[in-house]
Amino acid sequence: MFLMWIIPLLLIGLVVYxxxxxxxxxxxxxxxxxxxxxxxxxxxxxxxxxxHCGQTL
Ligand SMILES: [Zn+2]
Known part of the structure; x- marks a missing residue:
């Protein structure tokens, strides 16, 4: 089924983005x-x- 493949691909795309x-x-x-x-x-x-002031960075 097409949707079974597109959902994990979208999740991977969101993580990469x-x-x-x-x-x-x-x-x-x-x-x-x-x-x-x-x-x-x-x-x-x-x-x-x-x-300049000795502040710990
Ligand atoms: Zn400073």
Whole structure:
């Protein structure tokens, strides 16, 4: 029966769409655009503390 095949395919398509959607969101947030929550200065993604105010990131 045709519907027996189309339903799981639709579910797989939704999962793939959700995963790729999250990746697109991450792609629009490059690491260099991260900001300190304390002083709002730009900080690198791999920095553990903010060099401007000492806030732990
Ligand atoms: Zn800071």
């Amino acid at each position: 959700a995963i790729s959607g999250n990746n697109l969101v991450n792609a629009f947030q490059p690491a260099s655009n991260r900001a300190c929550p304390q002083c709002k200065q730009a900080v690198q993604n791999d920095w553990k503390t903010c060099p």
